[in-house]
Amino acid sequence: MLKIENLNKSFGDNHVLKDVNLDINKGEIVMITGESGVGKTTLIRCLCGLEEYDAGKVLFLEDGEESQNKSIGLVSQSFDLFPHFNVMKNITYALIKVKKYKKEDAVKKAKELVDLLGLSGLEDYYQYQLSGGQKQRVAIARALAMEPQYLCFDEPTSALDYKLRDSVGEIIKTVASRGTGVIVITHDREFARKYANRVYELGA
Numbered sequence: 001m002l003k004i005e006n007l008n009k010s011f012g013d014n015h016v017l018k019d020v021n022l023d024i025n026k027g028e029i030v031m032i033t034g035e036s037g038v039g040k041t042t043l044i045r046c047l048c049g050l051e052e053y054d055a056g057k058v059l060f061l062e063d064g065e066e067s068q069n070k071s072i073g074l075v076s077q078s079f080d081l082f083p084h085f086n087v088m089k090n091i092t093y094a095l096i097k098v099k100k101y102k103k104e105d106a107v108k109k110a111k112e113l114v115d116l117l118g119l120s121g122l123e124d125y126y127q128y129q130l131s132g133g134q135k136q137r138v139a140i141a142r143a144l145a146m147e148p149q150y151l152c153f154d155e156p157t158s159a160l161d162y163k164l165r166d167s168v169g170e171i172i173k174t175v176a177s178r179g180t181g182v183i184v185i186t187h188d189r190e191f192a193r194k195y196a197n198r199v200y201e202l203g204a
């Protein structure tokens with residue numbers, strides 16, 4: 001379980017996160033909603049270690065004990081693809097560099113994800129050649145490739161139409177059913193109603 005205890009974060013005088021408490025179980029989909037500027041992105045950046053927090057705890061627990069495995073992934077709001085890599089290399093890069101996959105194994109895994117996310121034919125494209133929805137799906141494929149224990153999505157459906165939105169919802173369900181804890185920021189109430197196990201309203 002990922003346990004957030006009394007998390008506090010300020011930017012100067014702007015006290016953004018005030019005593020946030022939230023648990024995310026493995027295999028669970030928790031959706032975070034809340035007004036623009038309330039601190040949703042800041043919260044998941046703190047979970048992923050991309051932002052320092054001022055007080056409180058983020059604990060990765062395994063049977064009540066602190067786990068050494070703190071793997072957590074993020075699909076960011078702005079996708080953050082590597083602009084100088086094509087789609088295939090965006091997905092395989094960390095597998096090879098961080099997870100030490102052999103190139104052919106990384107490519108095999110990436111191809112499965114390319115198919116799963118409906119990106120076939122775009123393997124050689126660069127970011128500037130992709131639509132918003134395609135970039136979003138490349139970012140999702142890249143995060144899924146790493147098989148983190150927990151995975152955060154910052155508004156994963158913002159650039160998608162209804163059909164793609166449901167395909168991302170189904171992918172999120174599949175990821176959770178394999179035992180990953182999933183945290184999704186969304187403004188989309190229908191998406192939350194359909195796919196969340198639990199909804200947490202930040203700043204309420």
Ligand SMILES: Nc1ncnc2c1ncn2[C@@H]1O[C@H](COP(=O)(O)OP(=O)(O)OP(=O)(O)O)[C@@H](O)[C@H]1O
Pocket residue numbers: 011014016034035036037038039040041042043
């Ligand atoms: N690096 C930073 N430096 C200063 N202030 C920041 C920084 N990052 C975020 N903030 C401030 O923190 C607050 C929360 O921002 P955050 O991006 O977490 O909001 P959000 O809930 O994700 O909003 P949105 O729904 O619009 O994406 C905002 O007031 C923002 O200006």
Ligand SMILES: [Mg+2]
Pocket residue numbers: 040041042077154
């Ligand atoms: Mg945000």
